[in-house]
Amino acid sequence: MGCRFAFPAKLKYDKHHMKKAAARSREATHERIVDAAARAIRRSGYDGTSVADLMKEAGLTHGGFYAHFASREAMLAEAADRAGAEAVATSARIAASALPERALQSLLRAYLSKEHVKSPEMGCPVAALGSEMPRQAPEVRRAATRRIKEMIDVVARQSPDWGQPGAHEHALVTAATMVGALVMARAVDDPKLSDALLKAALKHLVPASA
Structure with missing residues (x-):
């Protein structure tokens, strides 16, 4: 009668858990790279974010990059998606923490703030x-377009005219004004002008009684 070779039950168990642990470790490493990339692109721009610098920031070697991404563009797409998701989640959280009738005002004041100007990352x-x-x-x-649409939707849902004709167009104008004012406030080297841009946008978007 032939002798069959079989792994001991404990060894099978250990191998199974080793594979699961390795998968979790790889996923955690991937998340760390994407988190670092989402900050890096906002800080340094797409063109200013190199693979070598990114991996160094994530505490990893350059050679490990292609174990996680097929290309630099694939990494940038994930980073854009992550950065957009974080911004949408923050906006939704700010709106949800305010009274319904003040949700849009709270969102606008947080977005058009000095703190936001100073924290692009x-x-x-x-x-x-x-x-x-x-x-x-x-x-x-x-990836970026999908998150921009979500941001516009968050703005629309806080608007007093949500569900009425013209509400979507109003949200488009509001979102465009928010972004444009923030870009200009960051662009200038005159603090007074930067503050004036934020205040003017808020005055236009937030009713005086709010």
Whole structure:
């Protein structure tokens, strides 16, 4: 009678858990790279974000990059998606924490604030990267566009005229004004002008009684 070779039950169990642990570790590493990339693109722009610098910031070696991404463009697409998701989540959280009738005002005041001007790395990626977007790969633009639509939807849902004719157009104008004012406030080297741009946009978008 032949002798069959079989792994001991404990060894099978250990291998199974080793595979699961390896998968979790790889996923955690991937998330760390994407988180670092989402901050880096907002801080330095798409063109200013190199693979070598990004991997160094994530505490990893340059050679490990292609174990996680097929290309630099694939990484930038994930980073754009992550940055957009964070901005949308922050906006929704600010709106949800306010009284319904003051949700839009709270969102606008947070967006058009000095703190936001000074924190591009953690802020709205549209304001930080919008001018670079036309030159990016299709997958990067696709990811960013999806999140921009979500941002507009968040603004629309807080508007008093939500559900009425013209509400979507109103949200488009509001979102465009928010982003444009923030871009200009960051662009100038005159603090007084920067503050004036924010205040003017808020005055236009937020009713005096709010």
